[in-house]
Amino acid sequence: xxxxxxPREEYLLPGSAACPGCPATIGLRTVLKAxxxxxxxxxxxxxTAVIESWYPNSSFNVPLLNIAFEASGAAxxxxxSALKQKGRDDINVVVWAGDGGTxxxxxxxxxxxxxxxxxxxYICYNNQIYSNTGIQRSGATPYGAWTTTTxxxxxxFPKDMGAIVRAHRIPYVATACISYPEDLYNKVxxxxxxxxxxxxxxLTPCPPGWRFPMDRTVEMGRLxxxxxxxxxxxxxNEEMTFNGISRAIFEGKYxxxxxxxxxxxxxxxxxxxxxxxDEERIKRFEKFVDDMWERFRKEFG
Amino acid sequence: MKVxxxxxxxxxxxxxxxxxxxxxxxxxxxxxxxxxxxxxEYVAKGEFSGDYVCVExxxxxxxxxxxxSAAGARTFTATSAHGLxxxxxxxxxxxLARLPIVMVNVNRAVGxxxxxxxxxxxxxxxxxxxxxxxxxxxNQEIFDSIIQAFKxxxxxxxxxxxxxxxxxxxLSHTSMPVKVPEQKEIDDxxxxxxxxxxxxxxxxxxxxxxxxxxxxxxxxxxxxxxxxNAKKLIPDIAREWRERFGTYHGELIERYMxxxxxxxxxxxxxxxxxxxxxxxxxxxxxxxxxLARIRFFRPFPTEDILDLAKNSDLIVLDRSISIGMExxxxxxxxxxxxxxxxxxxxxxIAGLGGKDVTYKDIEKMVNHAxxxxxxxxxxxxxxxx
Amino acid sequence: xxxxxxxxxxxxxxxxxxxxxxxWRIFRPILNKDKCVKCLRCWIFCPEGxxxxxxxxxxxxxYNYCKGCGICxxxxxxxxxTMEREE
Numbered sequence: 001x002x003x004x005x006x007p008r009e010e011y012l013l014p015g016s017a018a019c020p021g022c023p024a025t026i027g028l029r030t031v032l033k034a035x036x037x038x039x040x041x042x043x044x045x046x047x048t049a050v051i052e053s054w055y056p057n058s059s060f061n062v063p064l065l066n067i068a069f070e071a072s073g074a075a076x077x078x079x080x081s082a083l084k085q086k087g088r089d090d091i092n093v094v095v096w097a098g099d100g101g102t103x104x105x106x107x108x109x110x111x112x113x114x115x116x117x118x119x120x121x122y123i124c125y126n127n128q129i130y131s132n133t134g135i136q137r138s139g140a141t142p143y144g145a146w147t148t149t150t151x152x153x154x155x156x157f158p159k160d161m162g163a164i165v166r167a168h169r170i171p172y173v174a175t176a177c178i179s180y181p182e183d184l185y186n187k188v189x190x191x192x193x194x195x196x197x198x199x200x201x202x203l204t205p206c207p208p209g210w211r212f213p214m215d216r217t218v219e220m221g222r223l224x225x226x227x228x229x230x231x232x233x234x235x236x237n238e239e240m241t242f243n244g245i246s247r248a249i250f251e252g253k254y255x256x257x258x259x260x261x262x263x264x265x266x267x268x269x270x271x272x273x274x275x276x277x278d279e280e281r282i283k284r285f286e287k288f289v290d291d292m293w294e295r296f297r298k299e300f301g
Numbered sequence: 302m303k304v305x306x307x308x309x310x311x312x313x314x315x316x317x318x319x320x321x322x323x324x325x326x327x328x329x330x331x332x333x334x335x336x337x338x339x340x341x342e343y344v345a346k347g348e349f350s351g352d353y354v355c356v357e358x359x360x361x362x363x364x365x366x367x368x369x370s371a372a373g374a375r376t377f378t379a380t381s382a383h384g385l386x387x388x389x390x391x392x393x394x395x396x397l398a399r400l401p402i403v404m405v406n407v408n409r410a411v412g413x414x415x416x417x418x419x420x421x422x423x424x425x426x427x428x429x430x431x432x433x434x435x436x437x438x439x440n441q442e443i444f445d446s447i448i449q450a451f452k453x454x455x456x457x458x459x460x461x462x463x464x465x466x467x468x469x470x471x472l473s474h475t476s477m478p479v480k481v482p483e484q485k486e487i488d489d490x491x492x493x494x495x496x497x498x499x500x501x502x503x504x505x506x507x508x509x510x511x512x513x514x515x516x517x518x519x520x521x522x523x524x525x526x527x528x529x530n531a532k533k534l535i536p537d538i539a540r541e542w543r544e545r546f547g548t549y550h551g552e553l554i555e556r557y558m559x560x561x562x563x564x565x566x567x568x569x570x571x572x573x574x575x576x577x578x579x580x581x582x583x584x585x586x587x588x589x590x591x592l593a594r595i596r597f598f599r600p601f602p603t604e605d606i607l608d609l610a611k612n613s614d615l616i617v618l619d620r621s622i623s624i625g626m627e628x629x630x631x632x633x634x635x636x637x638x639x640x641x642x643x644x645x646x647x648x649x650i651a652g653l654g655g656k657d658v659t660y661k662d663i664e665k666m667v668n669h670a671x672x673x674x675x676x677x678x679x680x681x682x683x684x685x686x
Numbered sequence: 687x688x689x690x691x692x693x694x695x696x697x698x699x700x701x702x703x704x705x706x707x708x709x710w711r712i713f714r715p716i717l718n719k720d721k722c723v724k725c726l727r728c729w730i731f732c733p734e735g736x737x738x739x740x741x742x743x744x745x746x747x748x749y750n751y752c753k754g755c756g757i758c759x760x761x762x763x764x765x766x767x768t769m770e771r772e773e
Contacts (some may be wrong), residue, residue: 003726004743014735014751015702019757020710038502042368054704055516058507061699062501065371066509067364068390074361078326078376079366079500081352085323085374091502109364112357181730215756215769220733224737399694460692497692504688507697523693 001182008032016059018051021214023052023204024125025051028096028180031202032062033121034188039092040083042076045069046098048125051202072097073109078120079248084119092192093120100130102201103139103159114168114197117261121191121198124161127206135209142229143288144281146211146268153271153281157288161201166235170197173235177203179221183232183243190234203230211267220265228289229257231296240300250296302546305481308587309472312440312479313379313405313465314339318349319487320403323374326354326365330384331417332469333407337379357628359384363391363402370400371508373499375451378402381469382409382423389427393590395462396431396524398508399497401454402462404432408570409469410654418655419468421570421621425598425629427464431524433531434598437467438574440477442550446596448491449538455494458530468571469655482546490545493599528600535597553602556609558584562591564671565609567634568618569595572651572658576618579663590667595630603637610644616670618663620652627678651681702751707734711754713769715747721766728758728767 011032018025024047032039041064043049049066053059058062067075072095080093097106102124110122129147130136137147137154140161144153165173171194176184179189184202191198205220207213212220224230232246241247260282263269272278272285305315314336317325327337343349349375356362359380366376380388385406395402406424410416424434435450437443443465450463455686467473482490498506513521536552543549557577559565568576573594580592593609595602609615619628626632631648638644647670652658662681669675679685690696695754724743736752737745747758 003730004724006726006730008739010735013699013701013703013705013737014748015700015704017704018733020733020753021757022733025735026731026757029733029735040372040500040502050511052507052510052697053700054511054513055695055697057700057703058510059700059703060507060695061505062511063502063505064507065368066502066507067367068394069366071360071364071391074326074356074364075368077354077356077361078324078370078374079372080367081324081326081354081365082369082372082374082376085352086372108357109361112361116354191762215758215760217733217755217757218761244756297307315745397694399692489697498694498696499689505699506690507699509695520693520695 001186003182006030006185009033011061013059013061016051017053019214021207021209021217022051022223023127023178023206023217024048026217027125027184027202027204030181030184031188034185035092035094035192037062038090039094040065042067042072042079042081042093042095044072044097044101045132046101048096050132069101070105071109072101072106073111073113073122076120077113077116080118080120082270089119095120095122097124098131099124099126099128100138100142103161109243111168114165116194119195121188121200124199124201124202125204127204127209128208129206133207143285144269144272146271165199169238170199172198174200175231175233176200177221177225177230177232179218179225180232180244187234196244212265219237223257223262223265226257227259227262228293229259229262248292259289302480302482305479306476306478307440308335308474308476309440309443309467310335310407311339312444313447314343315481316444317377317582318327318343319484320377320448321375321452322351322355322377324352324366324369325378326356326362326369326375326376327378328356328359328362328380328384330359330381332409332473333379333381333384335474336405339544342581351444358521359387360391363388363395366402367391367395367400371398371500373496375400375494379405379407382411384425385423386411392427392430392432397520399460400462401460401494401529404462404464405419405447405448406464406466407469407473408442410468416654417469419471419571420653420655421466424464424466425621425623428599431461432599433461433463433528435463435465435596435629436569436573436598437465437472437557438594440472441479441548443467443472444481445542445548445550448487449542451533452491453534453539454496457497459527459534460497461527463533466570469676480546480548484594486545490542532600545553547579551596552595553655554605555596557592557594559591559593559609559613561589562613564616564667565591565593565613566616566618566667567593567595567630569598569630570620572620572663574661575658575660578660579667582664583659583667588671590594601633601637606634607641609644610638614645616647616649616667618649618651618666622650629632631678647675648678649681650678653682656682706750708750711752711772713754713756714749714772715752715754715756715758715767716770717745717747718766719744721764722754723764725763727761727763731757731761733757
């Protein structure tokens with residue numbers, strides 16, 4: 001499928017409160033095109049809650065329930081249950097939550113919703129920080145990254161949320177990236193047709209959060225995939241399929257671009273290079289990515 | 302109409318069933334557990350109209366109810382103490398979102414240490430959330446109040462959530478006879494919910510996005526007005542119920558022997574029932590005492606309090622304490638009277654942590670006030686009189 | 687669009703909910719239609735949805751809302767879009 005096959009209808013209206021170059025809005029436009037009109041969004045505290053703009057106006061042309069930070073999965077469960085009772089299970093119920101509201105404070109409610117087999121799509125748009133509150137570390141923040149709460153660079157590695165979600169044995173777990181809109185669109189379309197819990201995690205490179213110029217958003221996502229830092233995959237019925245370049249990486253047919261190339265373009269990693277190269281930390285980061293692909297090969301090869 | 306003899310919790314579950322909620326999302330906690338278990342039994346027997354979501358925490362229970370209610374469902378849940386406290390954030394959320402959720406809170410003391418017995422600190426701590434609060438003193442009142450709560454909550458001029466509270470173990474696990482109307486009769490009293498706002502792809506709205514300071518106060522004022530409207534509707538609903546089903550427990554308050562009383566005892570929940578016996582005993586001694594049992598703590602019955610204070614001094618008995626100040630009923634009674642009454646008001650606190658309070662204890666407290674021994678707030682549990 | 691009359695934070699869809707966000711721009715994208723191959727990359731990657739897709743899949747920039755991020759210029763493979771400083 002090609003970009004021209006994507007529907008024209010916009011469910012995210014222009015003139016929102018998003019930063020120029022915001023990846024969340026890029027993702028949302030594609031995701032909402034895949035979902036269509038019969039969609040209810042659940043949005044916890046996150047950038048998108050602000051992007052909606054303020055009362056009495058909204059930039060969203062689908063029904064949207066804002067909810068407390070930790071509660072997306074539970075609120076979605078309630079909506080799904082109500083719609084089922086009213087015979088309206090033809091309406092997509094979709095959580096659109098940041099990594100904070102997914103990896104950290106929101107993990108319990110999400111996990112509970114999955115364990116109950118709630119018929120909804122949980123989309124985590126991951127910009128690897130608590131962005132809305134001003135760039136603090138989250139459970140998704142990569143090793144070595146500057147944030148306002150990891151000033152000399154994060155000392156820990158991010159959670160493997162994909163593995164955590166796969167362990168819930170839900171019908172569909174996928175990763176995506178805003179730089180690959182056809183792939184994201186297809187995954188949302190597929191998820192929409194499956195009954196049960198679906199999870200899609202979308203990498204959303206954030207210009208102010210990662211410290212890069214606002215015109216490089218799409219490029220940053222692409223490079224994350226090309227370096228192997230961000231894998232694109234689908235996990236369905238306990239079968240793992242990698243997509244696009246990630247598949248070529250997995251099959252050993254594509255030599256990953258150096259991770260450094262990705263790190264160097266982001267101000268949040270600049271302390272790893274200036275004033276002096278921090279070889280040890282750069283190597284640790286690279287090893288983390290190597291190990292991830294090694295684990296993939298062992299588990300799914 | 303049939304008579305059912307069962308525990309407060311089972312009666313609550315029965316009322317919830319007959320109200321025909323679309324969604325129940327709940328999490329177990331002592332001493333509420335037998336409610337959720339009874340509902341599960343109804344579900345297994347195919348007797349329950351709604352969808353039952355076994356959520357993984359109370360915060361999620363209220364969040365799920367909010368989602369369901371926003372999608373147009375009639376929703377019900379139940380909790381107690383720590384569960385209530387855990388969902389505190391979402392109690393605020395539900396009320397600000399004007400969602401007519403009905404919840405049972407089985408009163409239980411708050412820890413640490415773990416204390417499963419009853420006082421009203423848990424629900425009193427929620428009095429600022431915007432929820433309407435009812436305190437029950439019998440299983441019949443539990444049944445009646447739950448069904449009436451849906452009618453009140455869903456009324457077009459109210460649209461606020463309602464919590465029905467009653468004492469853990471004292472009522473929750475004690476059996477009493479309860480007159481239960483037929484489903485058809487309940488349906489006639491309680492029509493289907495008509496949401497005042499709803500998540501609907503045919504009419505997309507965003508709920509709860511950023512609101513600027515200049516717009517926020519109107520949301521709060523509308524909630525206040527809604528509770529004022531509730532004050533007027535509560536007597537109507539109680540009387541309609543009495544006409545249809547024959548049972549009645551008072552309106553915002555229940556008065557007992559107040560007409561010629563020189564002293565009126567004000568209290569709530571199980572102590573309200575126990576107090577009736579104390580009043581009877583004191584009357585036998587020739588003391589002119591009465592009881593005003595507070596049913597609705599929110600909206601607070603200020604007008605009723607002023608009326609009681611016209612010809613009587615007031616003896617307030619709280620089974621809760623706002624640490625650093627007084628029992629909440631004591632404070633709010635005085636606040637209702639300020640500048641408008643010369644009545645004396647005496648404050649007693651008893652039964653914290655479920656410490657037993659019998660009618661003999663209540664007689665002691667009332668006599669303490671009548672005999673002029675009151676100097677300041679009395680902590681009866683600590684040997685105050 | 688039905689408006690509900692209960693007083694709670696209910697907001698309704700509006701294009702330009704934050705006003706004419708085009709005023710945020712420092713640089714503006716200029717499209718050279720002759721170079722455009724109608725690949726629609728600029729359309730899908732515009733965070734704002736400020737690139738209008740016409741019936742024939744040609745595009746037009748909505749300067750009312752374009753915030754001037756420059757992603758469209760960056761992602762255009764035939765360099766049909768250039769960024770110029772606003773006056």
